[in-house]
Amino acid sequence: MSTDDDQLVEDYLRELRNAARGLPADRRDELIEEITAHIAEARQSDGSPLAVRNILDRLGDPADIVRAAADTPAGSPAWPGAPGSAAGHPAAAAAPPGRAGAGALELAAVLFLLLGGIVIPVLGWFVGVVLLWLSPRWTAKDKLLGTLVWPGGLLAPALLAAAGAAAGLLATSVTTCTTGGAVVAPLGSSQQTTQAATHCTTSGGIGLPPWLVITLGLILMILAVAGPIWTASRLLRRARQSPADPVSAPANLIPA
Amino acid sequence: MWRMIAGDAGNLVAQMRRGVLPYCVLAMVRDKERYGFELVQSLSSIDGMVTGEGTIYPLLARLRRQGLVETTWRESAAGPPRRYYRIAPAGREALAEFTGSWRRLRDSVDDLLASSGENPFQERPAP
Numbered sequence: 001m002s003t004d005d006d007q008l009v010e011d012y013l014r015e016l017r018n019a020a021r022g023l024p025a026d027r028r029d030e031l032i033e034e035i036t037a038h039i040a041e042a043r044q045s046d047g048s049p050l051a052v053r054n055i056l057d058r059l060g061d062p063a064d065i066v067r068a069a070a071d072t073p074a075g076s077p078a079w080p081g082a083p084g085s086a087a088g089h090p091a092a093a094a095a096p097p098g099r100a101g102a103g104a105l106e107l108a109a110v111l112f113l114l115l116g117g118i119v120i121p122v123l124g125w126f127v128g129v130v131l132l133w134l135s136p137r138w139t140a141k142d143k144l145l146g147t148l149v150w151p152g153g154l155l156a157p158a159l160l161a162a163a164g165a166a167a168g169l170l171a172t173s174v175t176t177c178t179t180g181g182a183v184v185a186p187l188g189s190s191q192q193t194t195q196a197a198t199h200c201t202t203s204g205g206i207g208l209p210p211w212l213v214i215t216l217g218l219i220l221m222i223l224a225v226a227g228p229i230w231t232a233s234r235l236l237r238r239a240r241q242s243p244a245d246p247v248s249a250p251a252n253l254i255p256a
Numbered sequence: 257m258w259r260m261i262a263g264d265a266g267n268l269v270a271q272m273r274r275g276v277l278p279y280c281v282l283a284m285v286r287d288k289e290r291y292g293f294e295l296v297q298s299l300s301s302i303d304g305m306v307t308g309e310g311t312i313y314p315l316l317a318r319l320r321r322q323g324l325v326e327t328t329w330r331e332s333a334a335g336p337p338r339r340y341y342r343i344a345p346a347g348r349e350a351l352a353e354f355t356g357s358w359r360r361l362r363d364s365v366d367d368l369l370a371s372s373g374e375n376p377f378q379e380r381p382a383p
Contacts, residue, residue, distance in 0.1 A: 034313040041293040060308020069314035
């Protein structure tokens with residue numbers, strides 16, 4: 001074992017330490033320890049002149065090793081209920097393996113997008129958008145879709161239901177419709193809605209027949225509710241499939 | 257998302273390997289505990305299974321964090337103590353599930369590939 005060899009190993013380990021700076025301390029120390037042990041073990045079993053160079057070549061680029069170590073962010077479980085970073089905890093035995101879930105970040109993003117705007121008016125939805133764009137699990141297209149369909153999430157239909165959707169259509173010309181439309185809110189009661197719409201037409205408005213007002217209101221309501229829900233389910237599905245490796249979907253268990 | 261381009265086949269195979277590698281490790285420690293270096297050597301001797309031996313160690317660490325393998329330190333006759341890996345109950349469960357899925361998928365694909373010989377658009381060998 002020449003000093004040249006020692007120097008090669010030294011350089012390799014330094015490069016590895018540098019590359020691993022971003023890893024959590026325990027994980028970094030363990031990785032460096034393992035690689036050091038590997039090199040020592042390999043040198044013991046192969047004392048040929050080319051051995052060290054060969055050993056290091058086979059180990060691969062330190063950056064690749066660190067990348068493999070960093071793939072799963074610290075603390076993010078491999079599946080819902082997995083023991084996160086709790087090393088070898090027996091609780092894992094009970095966890096259903098083989099299914100990777102959307103992480104906590106993704107779940108929070110979707111919830112805030114859908115309901116955040118209602119819980120914390122408007123602002124909550126913005127929180128959802130920030131979380132959405134922070135997650136590495138979605139493509140730019142997914143994120144754009146999540147942002148645009150529909151801004152505010154379910155806030156809009158909630159408001160529509162509260163303030164009267166159909167009336168909103170006429171509100172430009174008829175003030176009475178705002179109050180009339182409020183009755184449209186409980187979608188079940190057709191009697192009341194007819195009444196409300198009638199009220200609208202009699203008071204002038206822009207002359208839209210009541211059935212049209214009701215139909216438009218209904219369509220608007222359906223679009224307002226179905227849009228965000230469809231987007232949310234799509235986002236969740238994509239988050240479950242994705243972490244950067246579509247082929248290994250069942251192997252998300254342990255993405256290497 | 258996946259376009260079938262000839263050049264992509266290599267990439268696809270690499271991804272498939274990467275996907276099954278954790279289960280191969282689980283299978284290797286199912287009946288017998290092994291230490292890291294030993295595992296890396298065995299895996300590397302399987303053609304094309306591993307590209308960078310160094311990446312096995314993060315994989316082993318992850319399997320441990322996920323509770324799929326357990327580890328113990330043991331003295332070695334020569335040199336520093338070694339970390340030995342053996343399968344944990346959760347790992348056994350994951351491996352059993354994978355084994356089932358793998359066999360089903362393999363059989364289906366094999367059948368499909370074999371029956372493609374009956375494709376009317378393909379030239380058939382003379383009887």
